Amino acid sequence: MPILRKLGTFWTFLASSFVIYGVIQLLISTNAIGDVAKTTIIMIGINIILTVSLNLINGITGQFSLGHAGFMSVGAYVSAIMTLDFNVPFPLALLIGGTAAAASGAIIGIPTLRLKGDYLAIATLGFGEIIRIIFLNTEYVGGAAGLSGIPNKTTWLWLFLFTLLSVIMIQNFIRSKHGRACIAIRENEIAAEAMGINTTTYKVIAFMIGAFFAGIAGGLSAHFFYVISPSSFGFMKSFEILLMVVLGGLGSTSGAILGAIVITLLFTALAEMPELRMIIYSASLVLMMIFRPGGLLGTKEVTLSFLKKKEGNPHDIASRSA
Amino acid sequence: MISPAVLLNVKEASRQFGGIRALTDVSIQLRTGELIGLIGPNGAGKTTLFNLLTGVYEPSRGEITLNGQSIGGKKPYQICHKGAARTFQNIRLFGEMTVAENIKIAYTQHAKYSIWSSFFRLPGYLRGEKEIEEKTDELLAIFRLSEHKDEKAKNLSYGAQRRLEIARALAARPKLLLLDEPAAGMNPNETRELMNLIRWIREEFDLTILLIEHDMSLVMGVCDRIYVLDQGKLIAEGTPDRIRNNRAVIEAYLGQEA
Numbered sequence: 001m002p003i004l005r006k007l008g009t010f011w012t013f014l015a016s017s018f019v020i021y022g023v024i025q026l027l028i029s030t031n032a033i034g035d036v037a038k039t040t041i042i043m044i045g046i047n048i049i050l051t052v053s054l055n056l057i058n059g060i061t062g063q064f065s066l067g068h069a070g071f072m073s074v075g076a077y078v079s080a081i082m083t084l085d086f087n088v089p090f091p092l093a094l095l096i097g098g099t100a101a102a103a104s105g106a107i108i109g110i111p112t113l114r115l116k117g118d119y120l121a122i123a124t125l126g127f128g129e130i131i132r133i134i135f136l137n138t139e140y141v142g143g144a145a146g147l148s149g150i151p152n153k154t155t156w157l158w159l160f161l162f163t164l165l166s167v168i169m170i171q172n173f174i175r176s177k178h179g180r181a182c183i184a185i186r187e188n189e190i191a192a193e194a195m196g197i198n199t200t201t202y203k204v205i206a207f208m209i210g211a212f213f214a215g216i217a218g219g220l221s222a223h224f225f226y227v228i229s230p231s232s233f234g235f236m237k238s239f240e241i242l243l244m245v246v247l248g249g250l251g252s253t254s255g256a257i258l259g260a261i262v263i264t265l266l267f268t269a270l271a272e273m274p275e276l277r278m279i280i281y282s283a284s285l286v287l288m289m290i291f292r293p294g295g296l297l298g299t300k301e302v303t304l305s306f307l308k309k310k311e312g313n314p315h316d317i318a319s320r321s322a
Numbered sequence: 323m324i325s326p327a328v329l330l331n332v333k334e335a336s337r338q339f340g341g342i343r344a345l346t347d348v349s350i351q352l353r354t355g356e357l358i359g360l361i362g363p364n365g366a367g368k369t370t371l372f373n374l375l376t377g378v379y380e381p382s383r384g385e386i387t388l389n390g391q392s393i394g395g396k397k398p399y400q401i402c403h404k405g406a407a408r409t410f411q412n413i414r415l416f417g418e419m420t421v422a423e424n425i426k427i428a429y430t431q432h433a434k435y436s437i438w439s440s441f442f443r444l445p446g447y448l449r450g451e452k453e454i455e456e457k458t459d460e461l462l463a464i465f466r467l468s469e470h471k472d473e474k475a476k477n478l479s480y481g482a483q484r485r486l487e488i489a490r491a492l493a494a495r496p497k498l499l500l501l502d503e504p505a506a507g508m509n510p511n512e513t514r515e516l517m518n519l520i521r522w523i524r525e526e527f528d529l530t531i532l533l534i535e536h537d538m539s540l541v542m543g544v545c546d547r548i549y550v551l552d553q554g555k556l557i558a559e560g561t562p563d564r565i566r567n568n569r570a571v572i573e574a575y576l577g578q579e580a
Binding site: 191198 | 408423433451
């Protein structure tokens with residue numbers, strides 16, 4: 001495809017994204033697909049933002065966080081309050097929600113990121129729960145009942161734009177010196193520090209960026225489902241996001257996207273039989289861990305690099321033995 | 323009074339781990355441009371001294387200055403920014419990253435562009451990355467690693483991994499280079515090659531080098547002066563010839579005569 005080769009990988013990626021956008025927009029506006037399918041598409045977009053941002057923390061920087069639903073809830077609540085009580089325009093409300101989530105990421109990250117491995121996982125899990133309990137006990141945001149009547153602003157267009165931007169920005173970050181510093185921390189923290197990398201700062205930065213996009217995803221989901229309540233941001237939600245990332249291939253952005261798509265489709269397909277859902281779900285995960293412990297994509301990053309001469313270097317860790 | 327030519331000055335540095343004295347009142351001085359060896363039997367405290375110099379441990383007592391600035395108790399990345407870079411006894415490369423990326427990591431502190439310009443690939447990002455790319459290629463060529471540029475570091479041969487570690491340390495643009503057993507596991511040929519390389523980079527990069535090594539032919543061959551540690555204490559200091567005939571050193575290595 002000589003034309004594509006001339007365009008370069010980025011523009012090809014962008015062009016094909018907009019083709020996907022156009023096709024789905026056409027399907028929606030001609031009512032060719034039903035509400036279930038539309039909801040599934042929106043969920044896929046939201047989950048892609050969540051997995052790609054969690055992958056930055058867990059897969060790229062190697063800091064095992066289990067608090068992603070907490071950051072998502074901060075973004076959801078803050079942006080919902082912005083549109084409900086302050087009439088802030090939707091995109092701005094999303095950004096404010098994301099910024100609030102990033103701030104909470106810094107507050108949580110600075111004391112906990114000195115912990116490693118399972119200790120960090122437990123600490124972030126605890127903080128995620130704390131955020132949930134705070135919302136649960138705050139009258140202003142409706143307590144256990146949560147907020148309702150949130151305007152339905154998450155259109156396919158907004159979702160598409162924010163998903164695309166999240167993926168591009170995070171991927172650009174990963175492929176910069178800052179992203180390399182994060183990968184170096186994952187690979188060998190002592191060597192990274194000795195080579196002049198301020199590991200604490202970079203861990204907090206990765207945590208904040210991850211939290212920011214989780215907040216955006218939370219805002220998008222709040223403005224699609226009308227209602228948010230603390231119960232939808234529990235430990236299971238964090239676990240679900242992590243599952244998608246691990247299934248796709250920890251450390252690979254395209255793996256994170258694939259994981260989000262596969263699991264969301266699986267969820268929708270199994271919605272009819274809720275009793276079986278968790279069983280099939282767990283069984284598929286067990287099989288996955290036995291036969292492809294590195295995730296679906298494992299060590300690889302799906303790129304358009306066949307358009308280039310030869311480049312492409314997957315930032316992956318799946319073959320790492322740790 | 324410290325003369326300006328002294329790059330590294332360690333004054334009566336001590337380090338204790340609980341009740342164990344790993345280092346006791348060690349004082350060494352490196353003048354700019356010197357190539358100094360640090361030897362001693364196993365467990366003498368050589369690597370502990372390195373860890374004090376690079377900020378992995380804080381000295382329990384004593385003072386360490388680099389270029390007149392105190393570095394005792396500073397964080398490793400701060401000491402690296404002040405101009406001291408090191409290699410590790412047990413190689414610590416970023417295994418899953420490519421050879422080129424390993425070197426680029428050390429350039430992180432020198433290329434100035436913000437996180438914002440990396441999000442959106444602004445001109446600052448492009449300029450910075452181009453500069454890093456060029457510098458990396460130069461260094462790879464010097465260390466005969468160009469052909470392995472896009473290979474994962476963990477897949478390199480042992481000798482190439484050692485070379486890459488030195489190249490990575492040089493990418494941090496240090497004034498003081500600390501080499502922790504660079505010849506460990508090398509055969510005599512590779513060791514001789516390494517000797518020449520060390521001499522050459524010292525001239526080329528204007529370096530002061532502190533070298534821990536067990537291979538006596540290497541140490542005696544390249545070093546201007548040698549410090550000898552035994553059981554956490556400095557037992558001798560001097561030119562290779564004087565060290566070779568020093569009674570205390572011989573005893574430390576071979577045991578006391580009966």
